[in-house]
Every structure is written in C-alpha cells, then in structure tokens.
Amino acid sequence: MNGVELFLLGRTLMKIGEEAMPEPRDGRTGGPRAILVVLSDVVGHPDSAVGEIAARTGLPQSQVSTAVARLRESGSVVTAPDPEDRRRSLVRTAAGTSERVAEVRATRIDAALKAALGGDEHAAEVMAALDTLARHLLPAHGPSPAADGPD
Known part of the structure; x- marks a missing residue:
C-alpha cells in the first residue's frame, strides 16, 4: 500500500463512519465531518482557542465556531474564558459523558x-x-470499538 491508497482508504472509512452516525436529535442537517475534525483536534490539543483549532485543522473559523457550539450543546466539550485573554474562550473535552455522546458511542x-x-x-x-x-x-x-461500540 502506498500513501495515496492509504489516504483513499482513510476517506472511505470516514464515509462509512459518517454513515453509521445517528442523526442529530435537533433536526439539523449536514454531515458530522467538521464536528469530528474539530473534536479530534480538541482531544489532541485541550484548552485551545477557536482560532488555534482553525489554524491546525484548516477549517474556516466560522465553521470551527459552529462545530464547537454544537459539541458544547451535545455535552462533548466545555469552554472557559482564557485567563490570559478574557476575550477568547478555550475549548476542552467534557469530563463526563452526556446522553448524546453515549448514544453516538453506542x-x-x-x-x-x-x-x-x-x-x-x-x-x-x-x-x-x-x-x-x-x-x-x-x-x-481503550478497548477496541468492536468490544465496546465506536468511539
């Protein structure tokens, strides 16, 4: 397998993952791709500002802000004012598991x-x-997705 094949395989796996995701309860449309990209960045870089997430992911800042808002509503992330610059909010994963997060993981x-x-x-x-x-x-x-459901 070469890099291009691996990339294409990854895209195919992402599409399968998106297809498996339950529909949002709030009736919003649109795929979860940006939300998952933002969430994966927050997991790897806790306490990041929206602008920092946008720079790392390549997503427009407005799309990152929308994704963060939806993740916050679902209980996946929390935000707090940046102690060094109160105009910015820092994003990190939530400590607990909300009902929606449990549903998606299951x-x-x-x-x-x-x-x-x-x-x-x-x-x-x-x-x-x-x-x-x-x-x-x-x-x-932790344990494999086959054992406990997808993460």
Whole structure:
C-alpha cells in the first residue's frame, strides 16, 4: 500500500463512519465531518482557542465556531474564558459523558460497513482488521470499538 491508497482508504472509512452516525436529535442537517475534525483536534490539543483549532485543522473559523457550539450543546466539550485573554474562550473535552455522546458511542458500524461492502460476506474479516487497527493506532481509546461500540 502506498500513501495515496492509504489516504483513499482513510476517506472511505470516514464515509462509512459518517454513515453509521445517528442523526442529530435537533433536526439539523449536514454531515458530522467538521464536528469530528474539530473534536479530534480538541482531544489532541485541550484548552485551545477557536482560532488555534482553525489554524491546525484548516477549517474556516466560522465553521470551527459552529462545530464547537454544537459539541458544547451535545455535552462533548466545555469552554472557559482564557485567563490570559478574557476575550477568547478555550475549548476542552467534557469530563463526563452526556446522553448524546453515549448514544453516538453506542452506535455500531455493522450496517454501514455491510452496505459499503455490498453484503456481509467479508464483514467479519474487515471488522477484525478495523479492530486491530484501532488497537494499534488509537491506544488512548481503550478497548477496541468492536468490544465496546465506536468511539
């Protein structure tokens, strides 16, 4: 596998993940991609300002602000004033797990994976490969997604 193939595989996996996500309860439309990109940045860089998140992710600051607002509403992140510059807010992951976060984490990818594969003939093999990748590449996420549901 080369870098281009890995990139394309990653994009395919992202699309399967997006397809598996439950619809927002508030009826808002639009995919979760920007929200997940922002959340993954916040996990890796706690106590970041919106502008810093925008610079790292390449997303427009307005899109980052919208994603942070939705993540805050869902209970995924909290914000607090920057003690060095009270005009800015710092974003970090929430300490607890909200009902919405629990719902998203409990949602399985089986149906979306089978749809992407065109059936369930190779689903178990692919799920085992994903479990192995998660165990080796996402060590901070604890037990495998196959055991506890997707993170």
